[in-house]
Amino acid sequence: MKLIEALKILEDMKRRKGGARTCFLATGINPLHLNTFLAAELSLLFTDQRIEIRNGLYGDFLGTLDRLAKTDADCGIVLIEWSDLNPRLGIRSAAAWTPSAFTDILSTVRARALQIQQTIEETCPRLPLVLCLPTLPLPPISFVPGWQASSFELDLRAIVQSVSAQVSQCAQVRVVSSQRIDLVSPLRERFDVESELLTGFPYRLPHASALAALLAYLTRQPAPKKGLITDLDDTLWRGILGEDGIEGISWDLDHHSQMHAFYQRLLGTLATEGVLIGVASKNEPSLVEEAFRRKDLALSPAAIFPVQVGWGPKSQSVTRILQTWNVGPDSVVFVDDSPLELAEVKASHPDVECIQFPTKDSAAVYDLALRLRDLFGKSAILEEDSIRIESIRRSHAGTAVGDAANAAPTDFLAQIEAEVSFNFSKAPLDPRALDLVNKTNQFNLNGKRYTEAAWHNYFLNPASFLLLASYRDKYGPLGKIAVLAGYREGEKLIVNTWVMSCRAFSRRIEYKCLEELFAKFDVAEIELDYLKTDRNGPLREFLSEILGAAPWPSCTISRKALESRPRTLREAQKVTNE
């Protein structure tokens, strides 16, 4: 982004009607144009809000850290440059660089790094933070030639790496990838000496722009895609199964097809992270089954479900896979080597991200892997991620939970030994709760999403509650599948948030949630902060059943109304409290 474009974006942003979103950028440099780029990048991510960037005083890095610790901003960014750790590591200081000063410099850097770490650790529980380590080159301070890493430089880098490794383990802290900065902004094109001397702003504009984009992305990571549908021939493996035969397809160095093994390995990794992997292939099903029995596959067939193999249009296979996964097309990536197939799928599913597999271009396959990592990347892997594919597979197996549940709900649920457990703990907040709230559409009370800071602040109210429901049956666990959040107001409970994973439908868990709230808080009624959305039909149907009419904003369910439901619909599961 050019500075002139950023300024134009900010000018347009002034006309927005939404509230302000505040970001505190803590740095010792003069943030000048970085502020402009950052505000512009954030305004592209938060499209209905006005962005406000706050800073501390120029040159007062420690004072700025103090202000960060007390800020009421929505998010914080700690951007460190070498001169923030010790002024002698910048060019504005005239202090000596003698080798005898190295020990003192390292000692100061160590102390300041510790202060940074402590501030971040103390602040991050209430404020999501982004940390960026020095991006500018070190000045030629050491006595060794530039092509040799001095022990002084290595010690310096070890200190800041240690801080970032420590704070990266905190739930609300994200550290900017140095590798990604190196990719998008070459080192020798970052430092603007003139500007540093004139204004204290040390970045060339392209570097400031690239850095701002990364910082903004870490402030609001895009929702990761949920599923990947892959083609087989010349994609998952090299060769055409129907022509080359089982032994003719390859994914190894000997056949110059190693990048297919690389791709398989990536898919296997994604599967372990909870990404759904499916196959859409025009092939003979029996041949594919046989190919999947090859022992040298780098991707376990167990990680793939479903496998749609046939001779019909691939768009139909994609439709069936989306139905099986029960996810929206905008959450899915389709990879195929054929532009024709990609176009055919795109025509039927415009929201599916279609990517061509560059079969014979190894470097392009490597780039594809980087792109897929970005599309599916997430900050943490949750317990639910590891069981997602297995639970979908089970629900579509011979003992199909979905069908059976619809046919004979109570009997069926009793047979499968369903068990719901409830957890009301608010400290620490389980990250799965916000994860569910921000990605669930169908069983969602009002479609409202929360930032990490807003979610955390919500529970600072002592009258607030958080209910996280987990489910398991004899086929295995579904994990944490429902979230309710609200607060008590006299004899009434107000529920502002209620979401439930679509994997948990048809198990009467929603009834159990309400019963649990009445039992736990001993209230006469529950008011629901309901709003109709384009996608919350399943929740609307459920409420209509209880209320006897379509739900309305602030509709109320009384204990009496719930208890008057037939008992067969309410006692299908065993309930435990954690």
Next chain:
Amino acid sequence: MSEMETRLAKCFLAVFPELATDEISQASSTSVPGWDSLAVVTLMAVVKEEFGISIEVEDLVRFDSFKGILNYLQEAEEG
């Protein structure tokens, strides 16, 4: 308006969005509210970016009006 003037006017509009189009060619540090040191630094950065030139610190005094900057750019182009 020459191409150079049009491009410079675009820079001015980015930094001083309140300016009316017909005011730009007469804009100066005395006539434009908000023409402060921050605006000058921003204007300088935008002009450098737009025209791909480097600007010496000593020449910043010429960044006091549209005409002053235009003259500076014309001289820079003529070498």
